[in-house]
Amino acid sequence: MVDAEPVNMTSSDDVSLTGLYYAGVTGVSSGVAYLVGHRFTGSAHRPTVRAMSTGLAKSGAGVLALDFRGHGGSGGYSTVGDAETADVAAGVRWLRHRTPGVAVVTVGFSMGASVVIRQAGLHGGPDETIEMGPLDQPDAVVAVSGPGRWYERGTRPMRRVHRGLETRLGRLGLRLIFRTRVGGRWERLPLSPIELAPRLRVPLLVVHGDSDPYFGVEHARMLAASAPEADLWLEPGMGHAENATSPELLARIDRWARAAVSGSANIGR
Secondary structure, rough: OEEEEEEEEEOOOOOOEEEEOOOOOOOOOOOOEEEOOOOOOOOOOOOOHHHHHHHHOOOEEEEEEEEOOOOOOOOOEEEOOOOHHHHHHHHHHHHHHHOOEEEEEEEEEOOOHHHHHHHHHOOOOOOOOOOHHHHHHOOOEEEEEEOOOOOOHHHHHHHHHHHHOHHHHHHHHHHHHHHOOOOOOOHHHOOOOOHHHHOOOOOOEEEEEEEEEEEEEOHHHHHHOOOEEEEEEEEEOOOOHHOOOOHHHHHHHHHHHHOOOOOOOOOOO
């Protein structure tokens, strides 16, 4: 069993964030640290997120499982993938200080997948309202079960998600049942993951199940085709996000990440 340490930090736009840090198993090869970003309505304390975090930590990696804004113990309101880029930036920066000289890889699931791609593609450029510096940037990105475009309504689960977001009763249900507080900024149209994937300066791994009930495989194919340096894994029979990520798949992701950041010029920059 890998023990988790509660941590706190503040994003550049002054949102208080919480998470769990797993120091990794001593005596096992390290060289990489992970930031784990959960799905919409998730949190660092959910059993599936804990399973992802402990699985990666058993390889010797330091792992920060972050509560996105509006989720778990973090403050603020969820913007469903928009302002959460500042949360990832804060987490990467925290890992840089906690694990100096080690490559940082962001691993996002579903909504978290869209966030880690967007955060790595923005570079604090003119399209981003929240400043990010070199220490906020990851060395590689892993996107599991993520959307390529916004406002997917072609599947029944996503139509349910939108009913939750777009009605007062739905938002109340999200708060009471899932402890997820949704703000209004999600209604604006930020640059989508597929629009920012071409700007990535680091390796990208796109993992998607061919039985994903939320997002069809076309999302994964679009993302991988758009990024300058991407690998695409279409997993037979896999469903959605953390719930569908097996220990064997997680171990393969860890091996990919270590190979991707080997000798990376971004480490500790």
